[in-house]
Amino acid sequence: MLLFVIRCWQLLFCLLLAGPLLAQKTPNLPIRFGSVAPTDFANLSTTDTTAAAAEYLCDFGTTKIIGAQDHFQVVFERTARLRINRKAGYDYATVRVPLYTKDGNSERLTNLKGFTYNLQNSKISQVKLTSDPAFREKVDKNHMQVSFTMPDVREGSIVEFSYTITSDFVFNLQDWQFEHSIPVHWSEYRVSIPQFYRYKAVTRGYRPFAVQESTTVPYSTSYNMSSENTLAPSKDALLTGVALQLRWVMKDVPAFRSEPYTTTAYDYVRSVHFELAGSDFTGSDYHDLSGKWETLWKTLQKDEEFGKALTATAPLAAEAKALELKYPVPAARAAAVLALVQRSVRYNGQQRVYASQPLRQTYEKHSGNSADVNLLLVQTLREAGLPATPVLLSTRDHGQVQTTMPVITQFNYVAVHLALPDKPNVFLDATEPQLPMGYLPERCLNGEGCLANAEGTWLPLKPSASHLELRTAKLRLTPQGQLEGTAKLEYSGYAAVQASRQIRESSTGEYLGHIQHHWIDWQPTNLKLLAADSARNAVAVELAVSLAAENPDATLFYLPLLKALTHTSHPFQAAERIFPVDLGMPHDYTDLVTLTLPANFTVEAPANVALALPNGGGRFLYQANQTSPETLQITTRLQLFKPRYNPEEYAALREFHQRAMAKYAEMLVVRRK
Numbered sequence: 001m002l003l004f005v006i007r008c009w010q011l012l013f014c015l016l017l018a019g020p021l022l023a024q025k026t027p028n029l030p031i032r033f034g035s036v037a038p039t040d041f042a043n044l045s046t047t048d049t050t051a052a053a054a055e056y057l058c059d060f061g062t063t064k065i066i067g068a069q070d071h072f073q074v075v076f077e078r079t080a081r082l083r084i085n086r087k088a089g090y091d092y093a094t095v096r097v098p099l100y101t102k103d104g105n106s107e108r109l110t111n112l113k114g115f116t117y118n119l120q121n122s123k124i125s126q127v128k129l130t131s132d133p134a135f136r137e138k139v140d141k142n143h144m145q146v147s148f149t150m151p152d153v154r155e156g157s158i159v160e161f162s163y164t165i166t167s168d169f170v171f172n173l174q175d176w177q178f179e180h181s182i183p184v185h186w187s188e189y190r191v192s193i194p195q196f197y198r199y200k201a202v203t204r205g206y207r208p209f210a211v212q213e214s215t216t217v218p219y220s221t222s223y224n225m226s227s228e229n230t231l232a233p234s235k236d237a238l239l240t241g242v243a244l245q246l247r248w249v250m251k252d253v254p255a256f257r258s259e260p261y262t263t264t265a266y267d268y269v270r271s272v273h274f275e276l277a278g279s280d281f282t283g284s285d286y287h288d289l290s291g292k293w294e295t296l297w298k299t300l301q302k303d304e305e306f307g308k309a310l311t312a313t314a315p316l317a318a319e320a321k322a323l324e325l326k327y328p329v330p331a332a333r334a335a336a337v338l339a340l341v342q343r344s345v346r347y348n349g350q351q352r353v354y355a356s357q358p359l360r361q362t363y364e365k366h367s368g369n370s371a372d373v374n375l376l377l378v379q380t381l382r383e384a385g386l387p388a389t390p391v392l393l394s395t396r397d398h399g400q401v402q403t404t405m406p407v408i409t410q411f412n413y414v415a416v417h418l419a420l421p422d423k424p425n426v427f428l429d430a431t432e433p434q435l436p437m438g439y440l441p442e443r444c445l446n447g448e449g450c451l452a453n454a455e456g457t458w459l460p461l462k463p464s465a466s467h468l469e470l471r472t473a474k475l476r477l478t479p480q481g482q483l484e485g486t487a488k489l490e491y492s493g494y495a496a497v498q499a500s501r502q503i504r505e506s507s508t509g510e511y512l513g514h515i516q517h518h519w520i521d522w523q524p525t526n527l528k529l530l531a532a533d534s535a536r537n538a539v540a541v542e543l544a545v546s547l548a549a550e551n552p553d554a555t556l557f558y559l560p561l562l563k564a565l566t567h568t569s570h571p572f573q574a575a576e577r578i579f580p581v582d583l584g585m586p587h588d589y590t591d592l593v594t595l596t597l598p599a600n601f602t603v604e605a606p607a608n609v610a611l612a613l614p615n616g617g618g619r620f621l622y623q624a625n626q627t628s629p630e631t632l633q634i635t636t637r638l639q640l641f642k643p644r645y646n647p648e649e650y651a652a653l654r655e656f657h658q659r660a661m662a663k664y665a666e667m668l669v670v671r672r673k
Contacts, residue, residue: 026217027247029060030060030186030188030249031058031060031079031081031186033079033160033162034115036081036115036117036126036158036160037124038119038122038124040057040081040083040117040158041083041119041156041158051085051086052085052089052182052183052255053084053085053086053087053088053089053092053182054082054083054084054085054086054089054092054182055083055182055183055184055185056080056081056082056180056182056183056184056185056186056187057081057082057083057158057185057186058079058080058081058185058186058187058188059078059080059081059178059184059186059187059188060078060079060080060186060187060188060189061076061077061078061079061174061176061188061189061190062076062077062189062190062191062192063076063077063173063174063189063190063191063192065170065192065193065194065197065221066222067221067222067223067224067237067239068168068223068224069224069226069234070225070226071168071170072170072197072223073167073168073170074166074167074168074169074170074172074173074174075164075165075167076164076165076167076174077111077162077163077164077165078162078163078164078165079160079161079162080160080161081158081159081160082158082159082160082182083157083158084153084154084155084156084157084158084159085155085156086155087155092159092182093116093149093150093153093157093159094147094148094149094150095147095148095149095150096145096146096147097109097145097146097147097163097165098144099143099144099145099146099165100142100143100167100169100172101141101142101143101144102142102169105168105169106144107165107166107168107169107172108165108166108167109134109146109163109164109165110163110164110165110166111162111163111164112129112134112148112161112162112163113128113129113161113162113163114128114129114148114150114159114160114161114162115127115128115129115159115160115161116150116151116152116153116157116158116159116160117157117158117159117160118152118154118156118157118158119156127151127152128151129148129150129161130151134146134147135147135148142409148161170197170276171275171276171289173191173199173274174274175271175272175273175274176189176248176271176272177269177270177271178205178207178248178250178253178269178270178271178272179205179250179253179256179271180255180256180269181255181256181257181265182255183252183253183254183255184250184251184252184253185251185252185253186249186250186251187249187250187251187253188211188247188248188249188250189248189272190245190246190247191245191246191274192217192219192243192244192245192246193243193246194219194221194241194242194243195219195241195243195244195280196241196279196280196281197276197278197279198276198277198278198280199274199275199276199277200274200275200277200290200404200405201246201273201274202272202273202274202275202402202405203248203270203271203273204266204269204271204272204273205268205269205270205271206268206270206578206579206647207250207253207270207578209248209249209250209270210249210250210251211247211248211249212247212248212249213246214245214246214247215244215245215247216242216243216244216245217243217245218240218241218242219240219241219242219243220238220239220240220241221238221239222236222238222239223236223237223238223239224236224237225237248272253270256268256269259574259577259579259581260571260572260581261571261581261582261584262579262582263396263397263399263446264396264399266398266399267399267400267579268579275290275402275404275405275407276289276290277289278290291405291406291407292406293406293450293456294454296406296407296408296456297452297453297454297456299408300408300452303354305354305355305371306354306355306371306390306452309355309358309359309375309379310359310375310378310382310390312358312359312360313360314359314379314380314382314383315359315363315364315376316340316341316344316363316376316379316383317380317383319340319380320337320340320380320381320383320384321383321384323336323337323340323384324384330386330420330421331420331422331423331437333384333385333386334381334384334386334418334420334428334437335436335437337377337380337381337384337386338428338430338437341373341376341377341380341430342430342432342434342435343433344363344366344376345362345363345366345367345368345372345373345376345430346366346367346433347367347368347369347370347373347430347431347432348367348368348369350369350370351369351370351395351398351412351413351443352370352371352372352412352413352414353371353392353408353411353412353414354371355368355369355371355372355375356368356369356371356372357372359372359375359379362376363376370413370414370415370431371413371414373430373431374414374415374428374430374431375390375414376430377416377428377429377430378390378416381416381418386418387418387419388417388418388428389416389417389418389419389451389452389453390414390415390416390417390451390452391414391415391416391417391427391449391450391451391452391459392411392413392449392450392452393411393413393415393444393446393447393448393449393450394411394412394413394446394447395413395443395444395446396442396443396444396446396582396584398412398413398446400446400447401447401448401450403448403450403458406450406456411450413443414452415427415428415440415449416428416429416430417449417451417459425459427439427440427461427464429444432497432500432501433500433504434500434537435497436537438464439464439465439494439497439537440461440463440464441497442494442497442498442584442585444461445461445462445463445584445585445643446461447460447461448460448461449461463494463584463586463643465492465493465494465537465585466493466494466585466587467494467495467498467583467584467585467586467587467588468492468493468494468495468496469490469491469495469588469589469590470489470490470491470492470590470592471487471489471490471565471589471590471591471592472487472488472591472592473485473486473487473488473545473561473565473591473592473593473594474486474487474594475561475593475594475595475596476595476596477557477559477595477596477597477598478598479598479600480549480552481549481551481552481554481557481670482546482547482549482552483522483545483546483547483559484545484546484547485544486542486543486544486545487519487542487543487545487565488540488541488542489515489540489541489542489543490539490540491538491539491540492537492538492539493537493585494584494585495539496537496538496539497537499511499539500539502514503529503539508529511529512527512528512529512541515527515541515543516543519543519545521547522545522546522547523545523546523547523548524543524544524545525543525544525545525546526542526543526544527541527542527543528541528542528543529541530542547560554672555671555672556669556670556671556672557669557670557671557672558667558668558669558670559595559667559668559669559670560665560667560668561593561595561634561668562591562593562634562636562663562665562666563664563665563666563667565593569661570657570658570661571657572650572653572654572657572658575654576650577647577650577654578647579647580644580645580646580647581644581645581650581653582643582644583640583642583643583644583645584643585643586641586642586643587638587639587640588637588638588639588640589636589637589638590635590636590637591634591635591636591637592633592634592635593633593634593635594631594633595631595632595633595634595668596630596631597629597630597631597632597670598630599630600672600673601670601671601672602670602671602673603626603632603668603669603670603671604668604669604670604671605626605632606622606624606634606666606668607624608622608623608624609621609622609659609663610622611656611659611660613649613652613653613656614649614652616641617640617641617642617645617649617652617653618639618640618641618642618653618656619637620636620637620638620656620659620660620663621635621636621637622634622635622636623635623636632668636663636664
């Protein structure tokens, strides 16, 4: 049969040649192993601490698919050359190579070679990488990592290495990363895909490619076929046709730097990834090989650490039945079940899709990973007569998911979905104590999640509340120019979730100490954490404050009212930004200050300000109102209405923050009569 397929493919190749096929000149290789020259050491000063710790001079990879014994193989080759500029870059002389493994079969690392070059007295010396320097370690059940360290590395060294990965997993075409935490002068990846395989190429990142091209080129490979008669010898065949040649190049790429309000670097660095879509060996018999949700769902249903864990005897069944009787309204019942599970188990911080133990053991140990805790919540909700479903998602530090690629490795977390009569899409999560129903932890607000049921519906993981901070202060100016009074800090929505977590992970004393440190200039005393209002999801702190005057006898006093009160920073320092600002949820900051003056003092009322972002993206208001000769009230409100701002909105967002922060920093001028 396979011989027939090969002959059909050869016929298809002839038909393709009957049409126009442009002859393409193969681009020159960007690097030749062992060709290090003295010029590669140029422009290097080991005393310049502003220079990058290391840099890629060239990183070049190729992937091709070749015939083997009764199957095809993926062959990936990489050659890289780096310059180590300073001691801080020594870690880049250690190379880590991931390998895929499944059912006892593993990708194979071969042809490993490398040299470290040093320039001494205008001459290049070299030290060879030993023949078997690799260290192997298991990462998880489907991945292992091979590491090797280049020898004799010094400041100014150039390290060069090359290796080959041979894989029997044609679905696992090698990814490629163009950007790194150090500069890259040239990064190139070439992939040759024969016409009988089709892949989806997915690129991530925001920087433009210097070259992105595809051409059609001739293709041939030998293929060894076993005979149907086990006694007969195998047969060699030559498979010829055409291939799609893909090529990406980036050059002079600056080091990737993390910016405020991002998810994970994986979402922003330039990279390319592949998914096997299908095969067609005859030209008329296409087989869809892309991952299907139906297949994944069947696997999850049968898995002892997922589907079967949910069908086991529920440890909280009795409590769930009691809540079903006590709360006839589904929403109230769901909230009660959520509180029950939150009280019963504690999240150990491990983000997982699969349970690490039977759910009864999770309950008995009162501890588990995200799957342990939230699968227990699903099970208990079902016992209470509520239609709960697990939700597979990828957390913000794990990266965005591709909804067209339903593969389990994209996910690293399980939350819970509940369909209520008046609200068809309600999310729950028991990993955070006192997290209200309808909230997901901030780490889960990342694109879309997939319902773990037969339909596999994708749902947007939207925030159900904003990050809300309200700061009020009642202050009195003494005749000696000293400010005295009280302040109250109130946090609600996701700000309360964050504050509650900080208190839980440390202590009330440490949390109040942290606030006291921020208010150190105001000599804070009597700090008190008010009882958290779980119904409103609010946390509040009260404190007494006192700010001494630099010169009690002065005629003019400059009071830093808002600068001290707000502690709002300007996070957008970079002049340009090529990727989005991802806040996770809308943000809202309100400040209310009431200042009472002595009878013989006057105040210069500051100018009111109103700022707005384009397209209703946000606003800032500053209003000063002197209600009497002795009383001044200042109100500010900074609102960011969107959870995410695109790169083209960054310039306006940055200017908006700059102007708002300048207003916060203004001194209030008070004059003694």
